[in-house]
Amino acid sequence: MSDFVFSPVPQPSLPVVGSDQRFPVSRVFCVGRNYPWSDGQGRSVPLFFMKPASAVIEARSEIAYPPQTEEFCHEIELVVAIGSGGADIPESQALEHVWGYAAGLDLTRRDQQRSAKQAGMPWEGAKAFDGSAPVTAIQPVSRQGHAQQGAVWLMVNDTERQRSRLESQLWSVAEIISHLSRSITLLPGDLIMTGTPEGVAALEPGDRISAGVEGVGQIDVRVGQRAA
Structure with missing residues (x-):
């Protein structure tokens, strides 16, 4: 007999390339500003924020247009899937903790984020809504190696909006x-979304998104209608 007061919600998970197994998602950490932007902001201490594991969905078919926003924005990112945890991980050993990689969208309610920043308030609500992290199937390191170079790109309705290369990241994986492991113990199943190139812009219902990370994964989805 279970000691839970009610049945736990299902474990969030993602498919694995070339396998019937699935990758269980623990937590989602996101990095802000990890590519050069034209505003001149350079390398500084990485900014981390979080999304709940329940925000992770498979990047396929259609993504929902979220409520409470008029500025729903795309951010294409390399996603790192952690296979073994640890604290105070030396940089020289860090890649040993990576199980695989994926491509993902850090979807954002930009107007909510802007208002929260102006008020000096947390902007978790702009990032942590349902379905805000569509992610492709995990590409295992054992199958493809480490994602250290290649194009990162995003198009909307066949018009390119974002393009850079993994080599341009200000902070390497x-x-x-x-x-991150200096401030929190990483766990197996953690995902790290590693930041997005310049070119973030708003989406409209019906928009077609084609995006990806070279050698890792590609996303082809449509934006659904606003909720009535």
Whole structure:
């Protein structure tokens, strides 16, 4: 007999490329500003924020247009899937903790984020809504190696909006893992969304998104209608 007061919600998970197994999602950490932008902001201490594991959905078919926003924005990112946890991980050993990689969208209610920033308030509500982290199937390191170079891109209705390369990241995957593990113990199943290139812009219902990370995964989805 279970000691739970009610049945636990299902474990969030993602498919694995080339396998019938699934990758269980623990937590989702996100990195802000990890590519050069034209405003001149350079490398500084990485900014981390979180999304709940329940925000992770498979990147396929259609994504919902969320409530309470008029500025629903896309951010294409390399996603790192942690396979073994740890604290105070040296940079030289950080990649040993990576199980695989994926491509993901950090979807954002930009107007909510802007208002919260102006008021000096937390902007979790702009990032942590249902379905705010569509992610492709996990590409295992054992199958494809480490994602250290290649294009990162996003198009909306066949018009390119974002393009960069993994080599242009201000903080490497190893540096991100090492830095994050100094403040929190990483767990198997954690995902790290590693930041987005310049070109973030708003989406409208019916828009077609094609995006991806070279050698890792590709996203082809449509934006659904606003809730009535």
